[in-house]
């Protein structure tokens with residue numbers, strides 16, 4: 001039995017792309033970088049033997065296929081079929097350019113309906129154009145097609161100064177269509193380094209624009225920071241499931257320590273935005289499960305008692321953990337406090353004014369998470385049965 005248990009592998013299967021988004025973290029708009037990478041991309045056999053088979057021993061249930069543009073791999077459909085044959089669910093992260101209706105039908109067929117399409121939508125109007133090399137209309141059409149074809153959907157909103165003011169409107173749209181979403185912080189990875197100084201959000205943007213919208217909407221509770229959830233409430237609803245000190249069932253706050261991320265050349269990290277920056281090793285050299293079990297990076301990241309500064313003395317150290325990427329890119333130390341957090345706890349007894357609202361909305365999120373298969377209520381100790389409603393629905 002492996003030392004750790006993870007739920008998701010996020011894999012950037014290629015750096016090739018058919019768009020040129022200006023801040024692309026995989027450097028897919030950098031021809032030299034892409035050319036060098038193509039020669040070292042993991043093959044289907046390596047992916048199967050070094051990543052997918054070992055991931056089963058780590059408890060993983062979902063593989064997220066990303067890039068670059070994953071659908072540019074000639075073996076993309078074979079990989080999706082293999083994923084499902086091995087018993088995984090899969091997500092396909094795509095820029096939508098190749099997601100015609102026949103292609104979506106094909107994805108649905110090879111995955112036996114087990115796929116979820118994940119699209120980037122940073123604004124629903126012209127602001128999208130600044131950050132993504134496509135029109136939001138195309139993305140909206142794909143979301144509509146997915147609904148009609150019975151494919152799951154998920155939206156990623158990459159946040160920075162450029163979409164602070166339109167964020168609430170984007171969320172309203174996504175929620176109106178009952179779609180789950182998560183925010184991804186703009187980082188100086190790859191081509192993101194060119195605009196991070198100017199466009200990276202600060203604690204004021206987070207407090208004034210992003211956080212109020214995030215904490216009001218259960219569809220976004222999948223992952224964001226600061227996450228002011230009572231640690232007692234999480235322990236109660238999760239049945240105490242965690243990876244050392246990182247909460248699972250459901251994963252919340254910072255996901256570092258609950259998922260595994262791998263780049264096109266096989267390097268493993270703790271979050272997609274930290275790939276190329278922090279590596280635990282390469283799956284070409286060591287199978288994924290062995291690599292993670294012997295990694296100092298994973299030992300650190302799954303032990304939140306090692307966090308420093310405000311995150312080190314915070315009541316929400318467990319349920320939030322602070323964005324490890326923001327800590328790393330702003331300070332150079334991934335265990336430092338998250339400098340974009342606007343909470344200033346004196347010690348672990350300081351309660352956030354947003355805790356009550358977070359707890360209330362989180363209970364609604366549990367219903368969404370349960371329906372999506374990423375949350376399982378603990379069994380009643382007396383009857384050994386899973387409660388149908390109970391605490392989670394109140």
Ligand SMILES: C[S@@+](CC[C@H](N)C(=O)[O-])C[C@H]1O[C@@H](n2cnc3c(N)ncnc32)[C@H](O)[C@@H]1O
Pocket residue numbers: 017023024025026066067068069070093094095118119120121156157158184185186187188189191192193273
């Ligand atoms: C790298 S893309 C790959 C999948 C697909 N090609 C797409 O465009 O959605 C995955 C996600 O990363 C986000 N992303 C790209 N560059 C980023 C950066 N510098 N910082 C944070 N997120 C970034 C994108 O907005 C997108 O939602």
Ligand code: SF4
Pocket residue numbers: 184185223224225253254255256271272273322323324325326
């Ligand atoms: S480091 Fe944590 S909070 Fe930050 S983007 Fe990654 S998973 Fe999310």
Ligand code: SF4
Pocket residue numbers: 225226227310311312314315316317318320321322323337338341342343345
């Ligand atoms: S201080 Fe750190 S752990 Fe506490 S709420 Fe802020 S980011 Fe989260």
